[in-house]
Amino acid sequence: MFMTPIYPTDAYPFSRAELIEKLKAKLSPHRFQHVLGVEQAALELAERYGANPVQASIAGLCHDYAKEIGDDDYRKVIMTQQFDLDLLNWNNNVWHGYVGPYFIETELGLHDPAILQAVHSHTMGRPKMSTLEQIIFVADYIEPGRDFPEVVRAREVAKSDLSDAVMLEVTNTIDYLVTRKIPIYPDLILTFNDWAKK
Amino acid sequence: MFMTPIYPTDAYPFSRAELIEKLKAKLSPHRFQHVLGVEQAALELAERYGANPVQASIAGLCHDYAKEIGDDDYRKVIMTQQFDLDLLNWNNNVWHGYVGPYFIETELGLHDPAILQAVHSHTMGRPKMSTLEQIIFVADYIEPGRDFPEVVRAREVAKSDLSDAVMLEVTNTIDYLVTRKIPIYPDLILTFNDWAKK
Numbered sequence: 001m002f003m004t005p006i007y008p009t010d011a012y013p014f015s016r017a018e019l020i021e022k023l024k025a026k027l028s029p030h031r032f033q034h035v036l037g038v039e040q041a042a043l044e045l046a047e048r049y050g051a052n053p054v055q056a057s058i059a060g061l062c063h064d065y066a067k068e069i070g071d072d073d074y075r076k077v078i079m080t081q082q083f084d085l086d087l088l089n090w091n092n093n094v095w096h097g098y099v100g101p102y103f104i105e106t107e108l109g110l111h112d113p114a115i116l117q118a119v120h121s122h123t124m125g126r127p128k129m130s131t132l133e134q135i136i137f138v139a140d141y142i143e144p145g146r147d148f149p150e151v152v153r154a155r156e157v158a159k160s161d162l163s164d165a166v167m168l169e170v171t172n173t174i175d176y177l178v179t180r181k182i183p184i185y186p187d188l189i190l191t192f193n194d195w196a197k198k
Numbered sequence: 199m200f201m202t203p204i205y206p207t208d209a210y211p212f213s214r215a216e217l218i219e220k221l222k223a224k225l226s227p228h229r230f231q232h233v234l235g236v237e238q239a240a241l242e243l244a245e246r247y248g249a250n251p252v253q254a255s256i257a258g259l260c261h262d263y264a265k266e267i268g269d270d271d272y273r274k275v276i277m278t279q280q281f282d283l284d285l286l287n288w289n290n291n292v293w294h295g296y297v298g299p300y301f302i303e304t305e306l307g308l309h310d311p312a313i314l315q316a317v318h319s320h321t322m323g324r325p326k327m328s329t330l331e332q333i334i335f336v337a338d339y340i341e342p343g344r345d346f347p348e349v350v351r352a353r354e355v356a357k358s359d360l361s362d363a364v365m366l367e368v369t370n371t372i373d374y375l376v377t378r379k380i381p382i383y384p385d386l387i388l389t390f391n392d393w394a395k396k
Contacts, residue, residue, distance in 0.1 A: 171376050178369050178376075183391040186384050193381040 037143030235341030
């Protein structure tokens with residue numbers, strides 16, 4: 001296990017132990033294990049690529065904070081809180097990233113914009129992601145609990161080039177969706193196009 | 199060879215023979231052969247799926263009318279003729295469909311909106327394509343001169359279900375672009391998403 005950082009009390013409304021308790025209460029056991037795994041992967045990537053370990057820890061732990069919120073609650077927030085109403089045409093897979101920061105701010109009192117942005121983009125990415133955003137995007141894909149054929153290669157790439165790991169994940173995800181004829185949220189293509197131009 | 203239709207002189211500004219001459223003068227020999235092939239494939243599909251053979255013939259022959267126009271000419275038209283300026287971030291592969299109808303209208307005097315729409319959408323498709331649009335989209339992919347591994351299957355599918363043939367082409371195209379890390383024009387994803395929801 002990677003050493004977990006101590007959160008500065010002047011900057012964050014909770015200690016790591018307090019955040020862990022909140023997540024344990026909010027998430028199913030399976031998802032709770034997943035976010036611990038993403039935190040670990042994010043801390044490793046933060047050390048390797050020079051990101052703030054506190055932000056990596058909190059963003060890793062919080063990235064799926066809103067994943068188990070019900071569809072009706074999402075729809076209510078989207079309709080009343082100035083979100084793009086096109087989101088109503090999508091589903092939890094999009095919402096937990098795009099609307100997740102709203103729940104994190106209102107329920108946890110966390111307002112660090114770098115962390116909220118990393119939660120926002122952790123599923124679809126976006127052009128010009130920060131290092132922290134790329135770390136959470138990739139950590140979610142390669143955390144120790146993940147077990148799918150492409151994960152071995154993804155973990156290897158993540159050790160040598162963070163940007164390449166982002167692109168590998170984006171292309172694998174598009175392949176997955178196209179093969180299964182699952183609609184693709186267009187922002188994922190904007191991420192792909194930005195990386196393709198590099 | 200499928201019988202080619204006679205164009206009604208009151209509806210179109212040229213006979214088929216006159217249009218053929220204009221295309222022969224405008225296009226390289228290789229592309230001229232291609233558009234003849236697309237016309238043939240489009241006529242077959244029009245008979246099978248109940249579309250107007252004159253429109254299928256003209257749209258098949260004209261779909262690549264603007265393919266060999268130079269980039270500077272495209273840029274000038276995009277900037278001066280009220281096109282979406284985001285097109286300037288793309289290339290001939292997008293332009294020859296989206297800007298092609300402008301050249302067809304101004305240079306050939308052809309104004310049939312169903313044909314112009316089929317030219318517009320022949321590369322990226324669009325949600326809710328007409329039968330004629332789907333025919334040109336698919337005919338461009340399966341015409342007799344095409345020779346790539348997936349074309350055999352695409353020709354089979356086109357004989358049994360036009361909509362399935364569209365989706366096969368869309369998914370193959372996305373696969374092709376993703377594999378080669380070539381930016382994807384977002385409208386292709388809107389087409390995919392619309393078909394995926396069926």
